[in-house]
Amino acid sequence: MSESLNPSEPPSSEHRSSDDVAAAFARARRVRGEPRFPDGPQADPAGSHFERRIRSFQPRRSRVTAGQAEGLQRLWGRWGLDIDGHAVDLRELFGDERPVVLEIGFGMGEATAQMAAADPATNVLAVDVHTPGQGNLLNLAEQNGLTNVRVANGDAIILLREMLKPDALDGLRVYFPDPWPKKRHHKRRLIQPEFLDLVATRLRPGGVVHCATDWEPYAEQMLEVLDAHPEFENTRTDGGFAPRPEFRPLTRFEAQGIEKGHVVNDLLFRRVERRP
Numbered sequence: 001m002s003e004s005l006n007p008s009e010p011p012s013s014e015h016r017s018s019d020d021v022a023a024a025f026a027r028a029r030r031v032r033g034e035p036r037f038p039d040g041p042q043a044d045p046a047g048s049h050f051e052r053r054i055r056s057f058q059p060r061r062s063r064v065t066a067g068q069a070e071g072l073q074r075l076w077g078r079w080g081l082d083i084d085g086h087a088v089d090l091r092e093l094f095g096d097e098r099p100v101v102l103e104i105g106f107g108m109g110e111a112t113a114q115m116a117a118a119d120p121a122t123n124v125l126a127v128d129v130h131t132p133g134q135g136n137l138l139n140l141a142e143q144n145g146l147t148n149v150r151v152a153n154g155d156a157i158i159l160l161r162e163m164l165k166p167d168a169l170d171g172l173r174v175y176f177p178d179p180w181p182k183k184r185h186h187k188r189r190l191i192q193p194e195f196l197d198l199v200a201t202r203l204r205p206g207g208v209v210h211c212a213t214d215w216e217p218y219a220e221q222m223l224e225v226l227d228a229h230p231e232f233e234n235t236r237t238d239g240g241f242a243p244r245p246e247f248r249p250l251t252r253f254e255a256q257g258i259e260k261g262h263v264v265n266d267l268l269f270r271r272v273e274r275r276p
């Protein structure tokens with residue numbers, strides 16, 4: 001007999017133990033979009049999937065390993081932040097006054113953890129929608145004794161727009177954002193004029209936006225929109241791309257791009273007071 005998928009209707013318990021029934025009921029509840037990790041990240045905290053807006057990421061239901069699931073369950077309450085639209089005080093979140101850099105799209109988080117370990121004077125708020133990566137980064141933070149990493153779950157646009165105060169950030173990192181190579185998908189690319197308008201309100205003057213990509217047409221687009229924006233200036237005096245700075249480790253996605261023969265470009269632009 002098939003199990004009921006309606007959480008308000010427990011599955012038939014005629015020939016089952018109460019444990020079987022509870023397990024089937026829990027599975028059925030999950031099908032209805034309940035969180036997979038009761039003490040971990042919420043499935044879609046701000047309901048961004050239902051917002052009428054083009055998103056820069058593809059919702060994926062990726063497999064979470066036992067180790068990642070264990071990290072999500074155990075560490076989320078301490079170091080996790082659901083992007084639910086409520087204002088967040090970064091000093092309270094980190095419990096100190098170190099400057100805060102936001103990283104959007106950390107993937108599996110290896111580069112994030114390495115950078116946080118190399119620069120303990122900076123707090124890193126790392127945001128992604130990718131559940132296995134969230135578990136991986138939490139585990140890496142614990143294994144390396146990092147007190148300066150927090151993991152945010154959900155859409156970075158909502159975090160920036162609804163939850164962070166003006167000038168809250170000291171820096172922004174966007175490493176290998178989804179390139180959306182097809183023309184009809186270009187509107188999904190994160191680095192666009194409207195995104196930079198939003199970033200300019202949340203990044204303090206002097207803070208740096210650091211982007212990197214292995215997709216050359218996207219690199220050109222990034223350079224064009226950052227150059228054209230009145231509140232950002234290129235840190236390169238020649239006005240071009242930067243080579244990978246020593247402080248940025250090779251990322252997982254970057255390594256795959258290099259394997260395919262792609263050229264990597266970094267861009268470092270400083271937030272300035274609005275140019276007339």
Ligand SMILES: C[S@@+](CC[C@H](N)C(=O)[O-])C[C@H]1O[C@@H](n2cnc3c(N)ncnc32)[C@H](O)[C@@H]1O
Nearest residue numbers: 056057105106107128155156175176251252253
């Ligand atoms: C191509 S991967 C790169 C991951 C990592 N930076 C690397 O270089 O290996 C891009 C990541 O950005 C995340 N992402 C894209 N748009 C996002 C958004 N609006 N908010 C949060 N994460 C986003 C995706 O889920 C994905 O994990």
